[in-house]
Amino acid sequence: xxxxxxxxxLLSGIALGAVLVITALGLTIVFGxxxxxxxxxxxxxxxGAYAGLYLASLTGSFWWGLLLAPILIGAFGMLIxxxxxxxxxxxxxxxxxxxxxxxxxxLVEGVRIVFGSDGIPFPTPPxxxxxxxxxxxxxxxxxxxxxxxxxxxxxxxxxTLEKTRVGLIVRAGARDPTIMQVLxxxxxxxxxxxxxxxxxxxxxxxxxxxxxxxxxxxxxxxVLAEAFVVTVIGGLGSIVGAVVxxxxxxxxxxxxxxxxxxxxxxxxxxxxAVVLLxxxxxxxxxxxxxx
Amino acid sequence: MPKSGSTPKITRRTALAGxxxxxxxxxxxxxxxxxxxxxxxxFPTPLTGPFAAEARDQVKCAELAVKLVNDKGGIGGRKVExxxxxxxxxxxxxxxxxxxxxxxxxxxxxxxxxxxAVQLAVNEVTRARGVIYVSISQSDTINEAKDxxxxxxxxxxxxxxxxxxxxRQTLKKGMKVAHLVADYAxxxxxxxxxxxxxxxxxxDNVGEILHPFGAADYSTFMPRLMSMRPDVLCISNxxxxxxxAIKQAVDFGVKQQMKIVVPVxxxxxxxxVGPDVFEGVVGGANYYWGLEAQSKSAAxxxxxxxxxNGGAIPTDYGAYGxxxxxxxxxxxxxxxxxxxxxxxxxxxxxxxxxxxxxxxxRKCDHxxxxxxxxxxxxxxxxxAGDNDLxxxxxxDTASDDMLRSCSELGHAT
Numbered sequence: 001x002x003x004x005x006x007x008x009x010l011l012s013g014i015a016l017g018a019v020l021v022i023t024a025l026g027l028t029i030v031f032g033x034x035x036x037x038x039x040x041x042x043x044x045x046x047x048g049a050y051a052g053l054y055l056a057s058l059t060g061s062f063w064w065g066l067l068l069a070p071i072l073i074g075a076f077g078m079l080i081x082x083x084x085x086x087x088x089x090x091x092x093x094x095x096x097x098x099x100x101x102x103x104x105x106x107l108v109e110g111v112r113i114v115f116g117s118d119g120i121p122f123p124t125p126p127x128x129x130x131x132x133x134x135x136x137x138x139x140x141x142x143x144x145x146x147x148x149x150x151x152x153x154x155x156x157x158x159x160t161l162e163k164t165r166v167g168l169i170v171r172a173g174a175r176d177p178t179i180m181q182v183l184x185x186x187x188x189x190x191x192x193x194x195x196x197x198x199x200x201x202x203x204x205x206x207x208x209x210x211x212x213x214x215x216x217x218x219x220x221x222x223v224l225a226e227a228f229v230v231t232v233i234g235g236l237g238s239i240v241g242a243v244v245x246x247x248x249x250x251x252x253x254x255x256x257x258x259x260x261x262x263x264x265x266x267x268x269x270x271x272x273a274v275v276l277l278x279x280x281x282x283x284x285x286x287x288x289x290x291x
Numbered sequence: 292m293p294k295s296g297s298t299p300k301i302t303r304r305t306a307l308a309g310x311x312x313x314x315x316x317x318x319x320x321x322x323x324x325x326x327x328x329x330x331x332x333x334f335p336t337p338l339t340g341p342f343a344a345e346a347r348d349q350v351k352c353a354e355l356a357v358k359l360v361n362d363k364g365g366i367g368g369r370k371v372e373x374x375x376x377x378x379x380x381x382x383x384x385x386x387x388x389x390x391x392x393x394x395x396x397x398x399x400x401x402x403x404x405x406x407x408a409v410q411l412a413v414n415e416v417t418r419a420r421g422v423i424y425v426s427i428s429q430s431d432t433i434n435e436a437k438d439x440x441x442x443x444x445x446x447x448x449x450x451x452x453x454x455x456x457x458x459r460q461t462l463k464k465g466m467k468v469a470h471l472v473a474d475y476a477x478x479x480x481x482x483x484x485x486x487x488x489x490x491x492x493x494x495d496n497v498g499e500i501l502h503p504f505g506a507a508d509y510s511t512f513m514p515r516l517m518s519m520r521p522d523v524l525c526i527s528n529x530x531x532x533x534x535x536a537i538k539q540a541v542d543f544g545v546k547q548q549m550k551i552v553v554p555v556x557x558x559x560x561x562x563x564v565g566p567d568v569f570e571g572v573v574g575g576a577n578y579y580w581g582l583e584a585q586s587k588s589a590a591x592x593x594x595x596x597x598x599x600n601g602g603a604i605p606t607d608y609g610a611y612g613x614x615x616x617x618x619x620x621x622x623x624x625x626x627x628x629x630x631x632x633x634x635x636x637x638x639x640x641x642x643x644x645x646x647x648x649x650x651x652x653r654k655c656d657h658x659x660x661x662x663x664x665x666x667x668x669x670x671x672x673x674x675a676g677d678n679d680l681x682x683x684x685x686x687d688t689a690s691d692d693m694l695r696s697c698s699e700l701g702h703a704t
Contacts, residue, residue, distance in 0.1 A: 214531055261511075
């Protein structure tokens with residue numbers, strides 16, 4: 001087994017991990033800040049892909065789809081928070097869980113009615129078609145772009161949360177909402193924005209995945225399972241955890257695919273089982289946080 | 292062995308004939324109400340899950356076959372009813388639904404199942420209950436002596452037939468062949484078929500990768516496949532797995548290095564990922580609407596399907612629903628009812644041409660002997676219209692030689 005093959009394999013794993021990271025991130029932020037386990041996350045990922053496709057065909061450019069779909073679906077997420085989720089804060093964790101679970105069915109059925117159950121082609125943007133010669137092998141340009149874009153999104157997100165006033169409010173709000181309200185912060189608006197951000201990230205993941213996988217109403221269900229695995233491994237609510245675990249899962253799948261390809265999907269769950277045995281709160285999770 | 296085309300066949304029911312017969316039925320006084328019990332056909336198929344698109348086409352075509360018979364007055368005056376059940380692409384679910392169909396709904400026969408693993412579960416149940424089962428899923432094992440029963444009929448092509456036809460069109464002596472295979476019955480059987488065919492041709496196997504069934508991402512298999520440096524990559528999987536695997540292989544530049552070949556090229560998956568991705572991919576098929584240029588029965592089937600489905604064209608796996616149910620109903624017609632032994636006897640003797648040319652069930656294993664198409668996906672600029680997806684590279688006429696011999700399958704000859 002030569003070195004260049006292993007490097008190519010690692011790169012495939014990182015590209016795979018990048019999509020996992022961006023999707024798991026939305027899930028973990030919403031749980032970390034709001035305590036809501038969003039079972040509709042996969043469906044919103046799928047809606048994001050459809051919205052990206054629709055907007056791209058409307059404007060004639062993938063880039064508009066990539067930019068607008070997360071914003072639009074993020075806004076739709078805020079509507080969901082405002083109309084549905086908001087009423088359930090302070091109740092047991094099961095209530096929003098069941099609500100979002102039901103919501104995911106409604107969304108998937110809705111897309112089936114509007115767009116049909118067959119997949120729809122989502123062409124790769126013309127600028128990113130083809131492969132790049134890395135000297136040791138060829139790698140799809142589009143996947144390299146996905147890695148780069150996810151890195152940028154992570155950087156922006158991190159800077160916002162760590163270095164800005166908005167980030168300060170969000171972090172403080174997650175730790176003690178009551179004190180924040182006493183200090184005069186409208187915590188409801190913070191939660192609204194956070195849920196919108198989480199949903200927007202799901203939609204971004206969907207648009208990014210679109211040109212790699214076929215776009216169909218069921219595409220979110222597999223992603224939801226993967227995102228949960230990543231979130232659990234990283235620690236529920238931990239942003240760093242989602243990033244590390246997402247890349248870890250992607251790379252593990254990829255390396256296992258090299259030696260025992262038929263095990264490629266199972267390795268993700270095996271990894272989760274091992275982590276849960278050693279650190280039940282996940283790699284970066286806080287003890288006692290898990291509901 | 293009857294020579295294709297030379298034997299009298301059941302003439303197929305065109306939409307026109309159906310209409311006039313329907314009118315004749317209205318004019319006929321309906322006598323013998325007591326014997327007028329509806330004939331019920333159970334139809335388990337995976338309406339949900341990754342094969343849903345193909346399953347829905349199967350249902351549409353099966354319903355068309357039933358409609359055409361009912362329009363002509365049914366079978367011996369009895370109406371036919373299709374009872375569709377979602378098997379959820381799960382063997383346990385399929386077995387339960389099939390048992391329900393037999394016990395509760397009292398079906399007279401079962402047609403259906405799309406996944407090779409699921410059809411074997413259905414077959415277990417129907418075999419145990421002594422109910423006729425016409426399978427419309429690809430399988431190499433259902434005809435083998437251990438899974439076979441006198442109640443089991445296999446209308447679909449089998450992996451041995453499609454892989455041999457595809458290999459004949461694409462492989463040459465000394466070529467290097469790599470395989471990407473779904474890790475379940477269908478994939479294993481297709482791999483076995485390809486390996487057998489490539490060995491006969493003298494092509495070399497350079498490696499095979501088994502992937503988990505239903506995987507969303509195939510990128511992690513690509514570097515190793517590329518490093519094998521094959522001339523031909525055979526991708527043996529089904530439904531959305533096929534769409535995703537081909538799309539991602541193309542993304543990785545596989546097509547610049549090698550030809551992509553699939554045992555069964557799927558109409559719906561070609562639509563789902565577009566012409567650019569599928570361009571040049573070669574695969575086998577039981578049916579393609581473009582066959583109408585060569586086959587009268589295909590033209591008539593297309594016309595009837597379009598009339599019943601708002602102008603849509605029938606697809607490959609859909610056609611199985613039509614020929615599976617259609618052949619069963621034709622046999623019931625001959626048998627004059629639903630008596631199991633009489634219908635089995637009629638099916639064994641049946642010469643039918645419903646959608647693609649002459650077909651018959653081979654006596655020893657009840658495999659339908661039929662033509663095999665080899666299709667190549669057209670490039671976008673070569674398409675005459677939205678439905679002009681494939682070029683027909685070959686249409687191998689029906690012959691017993693396509694099949695493994697009865698003794699090879701373990702049947703007494």
